Every structure is written in C-alpha cells, then in structure tokens.
Amino acid sequence: GNELNFLDFVATGVCVSAAALQWFADRQMRQFRKRDKEPGTCMEEGVWHYSRHPNYFGEISFWFGLYLHALAASPEFWWSGAGFFIMVILFVFISIPLMEKRQLQKRPKFQDTIDTTSMLIPLPRWKGKGATEAIKNETEV
Numbered sequence: 001g002n003e004l005n006f007l008d009f010v011a012t013g014v015c016v017s018a019a020a021l022q023w024f025a026d027r028q029m030r031q032f033r034k035r036d037k038e039p040g041t042c043m044e045e046g047v048w049h050y051s052r053h054p055n056y057f058g059e060i061s062f063w064f065g066l067y068l069h070a071l072a073a074s075p076e077f078w079w080s081g082a083g084f085f086i087m088v089i090l091f092v093f094i095s096i097p098l099m100e101k102r103q104l105q106k107r108p109k110f111q112d113t114i115d116t117t118s119m120l121i122p123l124p125r126w127k128g129k130g131a132t133e134a135i136k137n138e139t140e141v
Contacts, residue, residue: 010068010072011065011066011072012065014061015062015066015069017061018061018062020058021055021057024047025048025055025058028043028045029048040106040109041107042107044117047122049125050124050125051117051118051123052113053099053119056120057121060084063087066080066083067081067083092119096119096120100114
C-alpha cells in the first residue's frame with residue numbers, strides 16, 4: 001500500500017542521521033585543514049575522534065537507509081540491498097585501504113590513529129600499540 005509504516009520512519013531517521021554525520025565530518029575536516037598547517041598532523045577531533053572515516057560511515061549508512069525505504073515499500077525490493085553491500089565492499093576493501101596507505105606515507109603518526117580508532121563505526125577509542133608505547137615512554141621519563 002501507499003501508507004507510511006514504522007520502517008519508513010526508521011529509514012528516514014537513518015538517512016537524515018547519515019547525511020548529518022557526513023556534513024559534520026566534512027565540516028570538521030575543512031576547519032582542521034584551514035587551521036592546522038603543521039605537516040604530519042592527524043585529525044582526531046570531533047567525530048574523527050571516534051572513527052577514522054566518519055564521512056564514509058555516513059555514506060554507507062545513507063545507502064542502508066535507502067535500502068530500508070525500499071523494504072518499507074515492499075519486501076519484494078529485498079534485492080535493492082545490493083547498493084548498500086557494494087558501498088561497504090568498495091569502502092572497506094578499496095577506498096579506505098588506499099587512503100590509509102597514502103595517509104601513512106604523509107603522516108607516519110597516523111599509525112597511532114589506526115591502532116586506537118575504529119575504522120568506520122564511531123566507537124570509543126581503545127589503547128593500541130602506539131598508545132601503549134607513548135604511555136610507556138612517558139612513565140620512563
């Protein structure tokens with residue numbers, strides 16, 4: 001039918017949240033690039049503190065929201081999830097590895113970010129190899 005259902009509202013929430021995340025992530029990165037001219041500095045503020053690629057997570061989430069909209073219209077559109085899955089594959093196995101390889105060449109300290117920060121899903125940070133070494137070096141001084 002043409003009536004809105006619960007899944008329509010969930011899908012809309014996912015799409016709006018995803019677009020907002022992309023906007024905030026891009027805005028924060030633009031501000032960082034304008035402000036921080038020191039070579040090798042890594043962006044670790046705002047949403048970038050919780051994810052190495054929050055803008056990509058927003059993009060993938062938006063595609064998931066579109067998939068939910070298709071399912072809300074009719075379960076017959078289950079196949080429309082292909083767009084979401086293709087986006088995940090492209091980002092996780094192609095775009096992110098290429099970008100992170102380039103970042104490591106330009107910013108060797110980016111390894112600490114990799115060791116402590118979720119690749120995609122915004123999560124609290126954890127102590128990684130780089131963070132452990134920094135703490136060890138600070139306590140030895």
